[in-house]
Amino acid sequence: MRDRFIDLIRLRWWLLVLLGWLILGGCGREDGRERLVFWVFGREGEQVRLLIEAFELEHPDLRVDLQQIPWSAAYERLLTAYVGGQLPDVAQMGNSWLAQFAELHVLEDLSTWIREADLDTTDFFEGVWMANRIDGCLCGLPWYVDTRVIFYRTDLLRRAGYERMPTTWMEWSRLMQRLVDPPAGARYALWLLPDWSSLVIFGMQNDAPLLGVRGAYGNFRDERFRRAFRFYLDLFDARLVPLSGTTQLGSVYQEFARGQLALFISGPWSVGELRDRLPDSLQNRWATAPLPGPDGPGVSLAGGASLVIFRGTRHPEAARKLVRFLTRPDVQLRFYELTGDLPVRRSVWQLPPLRDDRQIDGFREQLARIRPLPAIPEWEAIAARIQYYAEAAKRGLLSPEEALTMLDREVDLLLDKRRRRISAGKYRPAAHY
Amino acid sequence: MKGGGLSIELRAAGWFLGPALSVILMFQLIPAGAAFLLSLTDFDLYTFAAPDTLRIVGLHNYQLLLQDGRFWLALRNTLYFVGLGGILTLGLSLGTALWLNQRFVRFRALLRTVYFAPVVTTLVAVAIVWRYIYHARYGLLNQGLQLLGLEPVDWLGDPRWALPSLVLMAVWKNYGYSLLIFMAALQAVPEELYDAARIDGAGCWQQFRHVTLPALRPVILLTGLITANGYFQVFAEPYVMTGGGPLDATLTMVLLLYEQGFRWWRLGYAAALAFVLFVLMLLLSVVLLRLQRESQR
Numbered sequence: 001m002r003d004r005f006i007d008l009i010r011l012r013w014w015l016l017v018l019l020g021w022l023i024l025g026g027c028g029r030e031d032g033r034e035r036l037v038f039w040v041f042g043r044e045g046e047q048v049r050l051l052i053e054a055f056e057l058e059h060p061d062l063r064v065d066l067q068q069i070p071w072s073a074a075y076e077r078l079l080t081a082y083v084g085g086q087l088p089d090v091a092q093m094g095n096s097w098l099a100q101f102a103e104l105h106v107l108e109d110l111s112t113w114i115r116e117a118d119l120d121t122t123d124f125f126e127g128v129w130m131a132n133r134i135d136g137c138l139c140g141l142p143w144y145v146d147t148r149v150i151f152y153r154t155d156l157l158r159r160a161g162y163e164r165m166p167t168t169w170m171e172w173s174r175l176m177q178r179l180v181d182p183p184a185g186a187r188y189a190l191w192l193l194p195d196w197s198s199l200v201i202f203g204m205q206n207d208a209p210l211l212g213v214r215g216a217y218g219n220f221r222d223e224r225f226r227r228a229f230r231f232y233l234d235l236f237d238a239r240l241v242p243l244s245g246t247t248q249l250g251s252v253y254q255e256f257a258r259g260q261l262a263l264f265i266s267g268p269w270s271v272g273e274l275r276d277r278l279p280d281s282l283q284n285r286w287a288t289a290p291l292p293g294p295d296g297p298g299v300s301l302a303g304g305a306s307l308v309i310f311r312g313t314r315h316p317e318a319a320r321k322l323v324r325f326l327t328r329p330d331v332q333l334r335f336y337e338l339t340g341d342l343p344v345r346r347s348v349w350q351l352p353p354l355r356d357d358r359q360i361d362g363f364r365e366q367l368a369r370i371r372p373l374p375a376i377p378e379w380e381a382i383a384a385r386i387q388y389y390a391e392a393a394k395r396g397l398l399s400p401e402e403a404l405t406m407l408d409r410e411v412d413l414l415l416d417k418r419r420r421r422i423s424a425g426k427y428r429p430a431a432h433y
Numbered sequence: 434m435k436g437g438g439l440s441i442e443l444r445a446a447g448w449f450l451g452p453a454l455s456v457i458l459m460f461q462l463i464p465a466g467a468a469f470l471l472s473l474t475d476f477d478l479y480t481f482a483a484p485d486t487l488r489i490v491g492l493h494n495y496q497l498l499l500q501d502g503r504f505w506l507a508l509r510n511t512l513y514f515v516g517l518g519g520i521l522t523l524g525l526s527l528g529t530a531l532w533l534n535q536r537f538v539r540f541r542a543l544l545r546t547v548y549f550a551p552v553v554t555t556l557v558a559v560a561i562v563w564r565y566i567y568h569a570r571y572g573l574l575n576q577g578l579q580l581l582g583l584e585p586v587d588w589l590g591d592p593r594w595a596l597p598s599l600v601l602m603a604v605w606k607n608y609g610y611s612l613l614i615f616m617a618a619l620q621a622v623p624e625e626l627y628d629a630a631r632i633d634g635a636g637c638w639q640q641f642r643h644v645t646l647p648a649l650r651p652v653i654l655l656t657g658l659i660t661a662n663g664y665f666q667v668f669a670e671p672y673v674m675t676g677g678g679p680l681d682a683t684l685t686m687v688l689l690l691y692e693q694g695f696r697w698w699r700l701g702y703a704a705a706l707a708f709v710l711f712v713l714m715l716l717l718s719v720v721l722l723r724l725q726r727e728s729q730r
Binding site: 380 | 475486592695698
């Protein structure tokens with residue numbers, strides 16, 4: 001036995017050295033810097049690395065451990081980390097998720113810090129700031145904003161007899177009718193994202209409350225929402241909008257380029273896509289405009305993401321420094337250049353690349369008129385049902401009345417637990433939703 | 434030598450089976466029991482935040498389930514999958530096995546590998562290719578229809594065609610498994626039976642009906658059971674291809690369970706759904722196993 005052992009060491013000593021090196025290599029390096037864990041999702045994760053390097057240069061005593069997670073896995077990762085007590089210090093968080101994580105009491109309230117830190121809160125777009133106020137606490141700091149505007153072909157508009165996009169629903173309908181008739185002659189006037197966002201936006205524009213008081217009931221049978229629903233369905237009935245995204249419109253950008261589609265409602269990512277895909281000859285023949293509303297310029301969604309600090313972080317000071325850094329105007333500008341995500345601070349829009357870009361004027365104007373979605377944990381589930389019933393009514397399987405009645409009934413069921421918690425006094429009385 | 438208790442054989446059996454049984458107990462029976470208990474509560478997102486608000490609601494979740502239109506829709510879609518998918522899978526694999534069993538077929542091993550390949554291919558890769566095939570404008574199927582002068586069909590976007598399209602893809606992907614089982618079973622049918630039948634003047638079809646089918650009956654039932662069990666739990670195909678749409682046309686039980694349990698975190702409700710699925714599958718299995726046991730006599 002002993003001989004065999006000695007033989008092993010003699011002949012295979014390099015194996016043992018290799019093993020030893022691998023094992024020791026697994027030991028971390030302690031370098032005395034404070035370590036922050038920062039979770040980023042999606043495309044932003046790849047681009048933010050450069051900003052993090054700049055942050056580490058400015059704060060040599062801090063090190064940021066950047067972890068990239070795809071959006072599809074992000075929600076589950078966060079929830080699993082919560083259950084396992086493994087939450088990071090700072091994370092990016094989509095606005096629509098803030099309510100759910102606020103409900104779990106894992107987000108640190110930043111109100112006192114903001115007050116003391118002398119941060120110019122009026123510089124942030126109000127709509128997106130409101131999205132971060134949940135049940136009386138400031139749950140995150142807005143990082144980038146996302147909203148929906150109309151992208152349009154300027155030449156087709158002119159052919160239809162309009163110099164600028166109209167600002168009322170009625171004028172807009174008239175324009176769309178003209179767009180499918182000669183001389184503009186598009187096959188479809190408008191394309192809508194095949195989800196719940198368009199219908200909800202129309203509802204918000206018409207001041208529909210969507211949900212009852214404190215978000216305790218569904219209120220989709222409200223007359224204001226009904227009017228928005230009728231407007232939405234009329235667009236499909238008049239064949240101004242294609243019914244199914246896949247059959248009738250190969251690729252939105254392709255049809256837009258061919259002049260078969262004159263308008264579409266989308267978000268900031270389409271700016272980059274159009275600049276990449278359209279031929280040079282068409283590059284100056286498109287523009288953006290804010291959404292028309294029932295009686296004048298309308299509101300749009302306050303989407304985007306915020307930066308949140310989790311309660312129980314062992315580095316609260318460092319986390320705040322990171323969050324403050326990423327929302328600084330110069331860093332916001334650099335972030336825009338890297339990702340195309342729109343900055344949340346008004347002052348940044350006055351700086352050169354954004355100030356001179358005429359094609360994103362639609363976003364600039366719309367951001368002054370954005371509204372957040374109801375900040376309740378059940379919102380995602382409710383939105384999925386809105387989409388279902390909108391789809392059913394679009395295809396004529398349900399009458400608008402039936403669709404809204406059934407939607408209200410389902411939403412009431414979904415909100416059952418919330419109602420019970422409200423009556424048990426779990427939420428602050430002054431809270432908006 | 435008998436002791437006061439179990440015979441030595443039983444005790445030996447106990448020791449040998451012990452490790453396997455304890456693993457099954459720990460990783461299957463106990464979690465299943467816990468899931469059943471979970472289905473008797475109203476566990477959801479709020480419970481994560483405030484565990485003390487958890488209530489035992491008894492069979493309330495099951496009541497809600499039976500009143501939920503989406504549950505019945507998912508059940509109908511799943512049974513459609515089991516029925517159509519099961520029959521197509523069995524028919525296709527049995528037919529191919531019979532064909533490959535013929536003496537004149539060459540490259541039998543190669544063909545068997547080719548037909549089995551879809552079973553071991555990743556579903557996501559399969560889904561990407563089939564999405565292209567089903568594409569409303571540029572897909573192979575619609576190009577073919579246009580060549581024949583017919584109207585293109587929105588295979589995945591039309592509520593009437595979405596489910597059959599998924600069934601077709603699932604059958605293509607899964608029939609290789611049953612094919613292998615049938616080929617092995619066909620080899621086991623003694624050649625003398627066929628000779629005897631031929632001497633008696635039986636033609637091809639009669640040979641099939643009176644020799645092959647009776648010999649294969651237990652295998653068909655067993656394979657049918659395995660296939661049906663698999664289709665009862667169909668999740669990956671609708672999840673990857675259509676997300677349950679359009680208009681819940683491809684919503685299946687497990688997809689509904691996943692949505693309720695892991696997207697909206699209504700774990701109590703999802704557990705109840707899982708148990709209903711379990712009971713249904715148990716019933717079907719009992720029926721098929723009984724039929725199989727009779728056929729073996």
